[in-house]
Amino acid sequence: MTQDPPPRRKVDRDEVFVEFTKSICPMCKTPVDAQVNLRDNKVYLRKRCRAHGEFEALVYGDAEEYLASARFNKPGTIPLTFQTEVKDGCPSDCGLCPEHKQHACLGIIEVNTGCNLDCPICFADSGRRRDGYSITHEQCARMLDAFVASEGEAEVVMFSGGEPTLHKHILDFIDLALARPIRNVTLNTNGIRLATDKNFVAELGKRNRAPGRSVNIYLQFDGFDERTHREIRGRDLRAFKQRALDNCAEAGLTATLVAAVERGLNEHELGAVVEYGIDHPAVRSVVFQPVTHSGRHTPFDPLTRLTNPDVVRLIGEQRPDWFRKGDFFPVPCCFPTCRSLTYVLVDGEPGARTVVPIPRLLDVEEHLDYVTNRVLPDARVREALEKLWSASAFMATETTDAKLRATAEALDCADTCGIDLPEAVKDLSDKAFMIVVQDFQDPYTLNVKQLMKCCVEEITPDGRLIPFCAYNSVGYREQVRADMSGVPVAGVVPNALPLADRLADTAHGSRTLRPDTVAATAEQTP
Amino acid sequence: MTGRAAPSGPPGDELKTCCADAYSSDAVALLLGDSYHPGGTALTRHLADVLGLAEGSRVLDVASGRGTTALLLAGTYRVHVDGVDYAPANTALAQDAARAAGLAGRAAFTTGDSEQLPYPDAVFDAAVCECALCTFPDKARAAAEFARVLKPGGRLGLTDVTADPARLPAELTGLAARIACVADARPLDEYAAILAGAGLRTVRTERHDQAMVRMLDQIEARLQLLRMTAAGRLTEAGVDLDAAPAVLAAARAAVTAGTLGYALLIAEKPESCSPG
Numbered sequence: 001m002t003q004d005p006p007p008r009r010k011v012d013r014d015e016v017f018v019e020f021t022k023s024i025c026p027m028c029k030t031p032v033d034a035q036v037n038l039r040d041n042k043v044y045l046r047k048r049c050r051a052h053g054e055f056e057a058l059v060y061g062d063a064e065e066y067l068a069s070a071r072f073n074k075p076g077t078i079p080l081t082f083q084t085e086v087k088d089g090c091p092s093d094c095g096l097c098p099e100h101k102q103h104a105c106l107g108i109i110e111v112n113t114g115c116n117l118d119c120p121i122c123f124a125d126s127g128r129r130r131d132g133y134s135i136t137h138e139q140c141a142r143m144l145d146a147f148v149a150s151e152g153e154a155e156v157v158m159f160s161g162g163e164p165t166l167h168k169h170i171l172d173f174i175d176l177a178l179a180r181p182i183r184n185v186t187l188n189t190n191g192i193r194l195a196t197d198k199n200f201v202a203e204l205g206k207r208n209r210a211p212g213r214s215v216n217i218y219l220q221f222d223g224f225d226e227r228t229h230r231e232i233r234g235r236d237l238r239a240f241k242q243r244a245l246d247n248c249a250e251a252g253l254t255a256t257l258v259a260a261v262e263r264g265l266n267e268h269e270l271g272a273v274v275e276y277g278i279d280h281p282a283v284r285s286v287v288f289q290p291v292t293h294s295g296r297h298t299p300f301d302p303l304t305r306l307t308n309p310d311v312v313r314l315i316g317e318q319r320p321d322w323f324r325k326g327d328f329f330p331v332p333c334c335f336p337t338c339r340s341l342t343y344v345l346v347d348g349e350p351g352a353r354t355v356v357p358i359p360r361l362l363d364v365e366e367h368l369d370y371v372t373n374r375v376l377p378d379a380r381v382r383e384a385l386e387k388l389w390s391a392s393a394f395m396a397t398e399t400t401d402a403k404l405r406a407t408a409e410a411l412d413c414a415d416t417c418g419i420d421l422p423e424a425v426k427d428l429s430d431k432a433f434m435i436v437v438q439d440f441q442d443p444y445t446l447n448v449k450q451l452m453k454c455c456v457e458e459i460t461p462d463g464r465l466i467p468f469c470a471y472n473s474v475g476y477r478e479q480v481r482a483d484m485s486g487v488p489v490a491g492v493v494p495n496a497l498p499l500a501d502r503l504a505d506t507a508h509g510s511r512t513l514r515p516d517t518v519a520a521t522a523e524q525t526p
Numbered sequence: 527m528t529g530r531a532a533p534s535g536p537p538g539d540e541l542k543t544c545c546a547d548a549y550s551s552d553a554v555a556l557l558l559g560d561s562y563h564p565g566g567t568a569l570t571r572h573l574a575d576v577l578g579l580a581e582g583s584r585v586l587d588v589a590s591g592r593g594t595t596a597l598l599l600a601g602t603y604r605v606h607v608d609g610v611d612y613a614p615a616n617t618a619l620a621q622d623a624a625r626a627a628g629l630a631g632r633a634a635f636t637t638g639d640s641e642q643l644p645y646p647d648a649v650f651d652a653a654v655c656e657c658a659l660c661t662f663p664d665k666a667r668a669a670a671e672f673a674r675v676l677k678p679g680g681r682l683g684l685t686d687v688t689a690d691p692a693r694l695p696a697e698l699t700g701l702a703a704r705i706a707c708v709a710d711a712r713p714l715d716e717y718a719a720i721l722a723g724a725g726l727r728t729v730r731t732e733r734h735d736q737a738m739v740r741m742l743d744q745i746e747a748r749l750q751l752l753r754m755t756a757a758g759r760l761t762e763a764g765v766d767l768d769a770a771p772a773v774l775a776a777a778r779a780a781v782t783a784g785t786l787g788y789a790l791l792i793a794e795k796p797e798s799c800s801p802g
C-alpha cells in the first residue's frame with residue numbers, strides 16, 4: 001500500500017513588499033527594476049540584472065521610521081532652467097532633466113582630482129596620481145553661471161575635489177562665487193593646508209567678512225583613534241586637524257566637522273566627535289556620513305552597512321544624557337530618508353554641558369507634515385523650520401541665523417502667555433549647534449525614487465547639474481574625469497564582499513569588473 | 527494643588543480654581559506649549575478620528591483651555607464646538623484665537639464648571655475632554671454632566687493621565703501635580719467605572735504611554751531652556767527649578783513601572799436613556 005504524500009502547505013514570505021522602483025546594476029550600471037522590502041523592522045533594496053544576477057542592500061535601519069517619514073516629504077520646487085532633456089529616463093538623462101522633482105539646495109564644484117593624501121576611503125577616487133584634471137578659471141565661471149541660471153539666487157556652493165585647497169586658483173574661485181548671487185561658500189577640505197598655511201586661512205577669513213556672505217570650512221574629521229585615521233585616511237592626521245581648527249577660530253572662520261563613518265572602524269567615536277565639536281570655538285556643526293560605497297573604500301557587507309537610523313541610534317547610545325530617540329528629524333527638501341538632522345542648544349562649561357535638542361522644545365513634526373496636516377500651521381514657523389531642516393543649511397550663515405531667531409520667537413510666547421523671554425533666547429544662534437546624518441546612495445543602494453528628488457548637485461565643467469548620488473553611482477564621475485583628463489577611466493564597482501571574486505583593482509585603488517567577468521557578460525547579453 | 531492651596535479634606539471649588547489657575551498661569555503655558563496634553567494635536571486628531579465626528583455635528587470641549595482643540599475640530603472636521611473652561615482668562619484667549627482663525631462662527635467659548643455644565647440636556651453629538659478629568663475633584667459628578675449633555679447615542683472621547691495613586695512615588699503627589707497634573711489621576715479601568723456609573727459605556731480604550739514620555743522630555747527641555755535664559759523669571763512664576771529634575775526623574779520611572787501613563791477612552795451614551 002502506498003501512502004499519499006503529505007499535502008503541500010503554502011508558507012508566507014518573510015518580508016513585506018512595499019515599493020517597486022528602479023535602481024542600477026552595481027556592476028554594469030544598467031538601469032534595472034528594484035523592489036523595497038521590510039524584514040525585521042529594517043528596509044532592504046533588492047534588484048536583479050539579467051547579466052550579473054541579484055543584489056540586495058540594507059537602505060534604512062528602521063522600517064517604522066522609513067514609512068512614517070513619508071509625511072515629511074515637501075513638494076519640490078522647480079528650478080529656473082533644466083540642462084538636459086528626458087530621453088532614456090532616470091538615471092540616464094542627468095541633469096537636471098525636466099522630470100527632476102527638486103531644485104538644487106546645494107551645488108558642488110570639484111575643482112580638481114589631485115590630493116595630498118591617498119585615503120583608503122574616497123568616493124571621488126582622488127589621490128596623488130597626476131592623471132586627473134584641474135578646472136580653469138573660465139570653467140569655474142561657467143559652472144557657477146550654470147548654477148545661478150538654475151537657482152536665480154543660490155544659497156550655497158561647495159568647492160570640493162580632490163583637495164580643493166591645492167588648486168592654485170581656489171581663492172579666485174571663491175571670489176568668483178562671492179561676486180555672483182550665491183550667499184555662501186563652503187570649502188570641503190582635509191585641513192592640511194589650513195593647518196600649515198596661516199596666510200591662506202587669513203585670506204579665507206577676510207572673504208568670510210564680506211557683508212551678507214560667508215565662507216565656511218567643511219573639514220574632514222573622522223575621529224580620534226589613531227586606527228581611525230590610518231584606516232580611513234592612510235595617515236595619522238590628528239595634529240593637523242587640531243591645528244586647522246585652531247587656525248580657523250583665530251581667523252574667525254566657522255567649521256563643520258565631517259565624519260565618514262564605517263562599520264567596525266569609527267562607529268564608536270560619534271559621541272566624542274559631537275562633544276569635541278561643541279567644545280571647539282570654531283565648530284558649529286557636525287555631519288556624519290555613512291561611507292559612500294562609490295569610488296575607493298574598504299570591503300563591506302551591503303546587508304549590514306550603516307544607515308541614518310543606525311547612526312542616530314549610536315549617537316544616542318554614546319551620549320545618552322544629551323540625545324534620545326526622536327531628537328533627529330528627517331529633512332523634507334530631499335527625500336526624507338536621505339538626511340536627518342537636529343539642532344541643539346548648548347549651555348554650560350566643557351564637561352558639564354546642558355544640551356537641549358530643539359525638536360523637544362518645538363513640535364517640528366506638526367510643522368513639517370505635508371500629508372496629514374489639514375490645518376496649516378503657523379506659516380512663519382514652518383518657513384523657518386524648512387530652511388533649517390534643509391540640505392542648504394550651514395551654520396553661521398545669515399539665513400540660518402535668521403531662521404534660528406524666528407524659531408526662538410516661536411518658542412517665546414510673549415504674545416499669548418505674557419512671559420517675554422530676554423534677548424538671550426532670541427539670539428539662540430550663538431548657542432545653537434547642528435548635527436546632520438546623511439546617507440548618500442551608492443551603486444548598491446541607489447533608489448531612483450530618492451534620486452529624482454535629490455537636492456545636492458554636482459556641477460560639471462560642461463554646465464550640467466547632476467544629482468550627487470547619480471554622479472557617484474551611475475558612471476557620470478568616470479565620464480567627466482575621462483573627458484576632462486583625456487585618460488580613460490575604468491567603471492568603478494563597489495568593493496562589496498559578495499562581489500569579491502568578480503572584481504579587480506583600478507589604477508586609483510577602487511575596484512572594477514574583472515576582465516573575464518566582462519567577457520562573460522558580453523556573451524550573456526542578447 | 528500645591529500644599530497651600532489644597533488643604534486636606536474636601537477640596538471642592540478651591541482646588542478647581544487652583545488647577546485652572548495653574549493651567550492658565552504663564553509658567554505652565556510656557557512649559558507645556560500650545561497643546562497642554564500629552565500627544566499634542568496628533569493625539570487630538572486621532573481622538574477625533576476614532577470618535578468619527580460628522581461634519582456639522584455639535585461637539586463639546588470640556589476644559590477647552592486656549593481653544594487649540596476646539597479650533598482644530600471646528601477647522602478640520604467642520605463641526606460646531608462649544609468650549610467650556612473654568613478660567614475666564616482662557617475663555618477670553620480662546621475667543622480671540624477663534625476670531626483670528628475666522629472660526630468664531632463655529633467655535634464658542636464659555637467660562638463654566640465641568641461639574642455644572644452650562645448647557646441644556648442632550649444637545650451634543652459628542653464631547654471631548656483632554657487631560658482634564660484627572661484634575662476634577664468630583665469625577666463622578668463631571669461624568670454625570672457629560673452624560674446629561676450628550677444626546678442618546680452620543681460619544682465621549684477622553685484622553686487622560688492614568689495613575690495608580692497608591693503606587694505613585696512621593697515626588698508625584700505634591701508639586702508635580704502642577705506640572706503634569708498626576709496627583710489625582712486614576713487607573714484606566716477606574717475611569718471606565720466612573721463613566722459607567724454615569725451610564726456611559728466604554729467602547730474603546732488605547733494606551734498612549736509614550737506620549738507621556740515625550741511630554742516629560744518636552745517639559746524638561748523647556749525647563750533647561752529657561753534655566754539657560756531666564757532662571758529668575760521661572761522662580762518668580764513659582765516653578766521650583768531645583769525640585770524639577772527629581773520630579774521628572776520620578777515621573778519617568780513611574781511610566782516605566784506602569785504606575786503612570788496616558789490613555790484614550792471612548793464611551794457611548796445608550797440610545798434609550800434610562801430615566802433618572
